[in-house]
Amino acid sequence: MDYLIEKVAYLKGLMDGLEIDDRTNEGKILVNIVDILHDIVHEIDDLNASKDELDEYIQTIDEDLSDVENELYGDDDDDEYTDDSHYIEVECPHCHETVYFADDLFDTDNELYCPNCNESIYDEELSDLDD
């Protein structure tokens, strides 16, 4: 944009330097064309400035909206250990206490131990509790 403004400014300077006579018909037309060009590039520059302001404003609103969405629907990145649906309820076969395990623990080969009696809870005892 600055490039266009500079070119028109240069053209205006050139017209002064060449002493274009605005009392002739051609001179009047040229002076008016350059004036209009000058107005147009400055008008576009103003529009660009408002557009940049709007872009910034929209981005701020978008970020705020994301915050609201995360607040309402939960953020998939960090709700894994706060949302009850990610826990599996298990009755310990040893002490019969109801205990909870994060469901991603079942995706690993790690043995699960009851937090109440510290006995191992085997997968086969969970198979009929699977949801």
Ligand SMILES: [Zn+2]
């Ligand atoms: Zn137990």
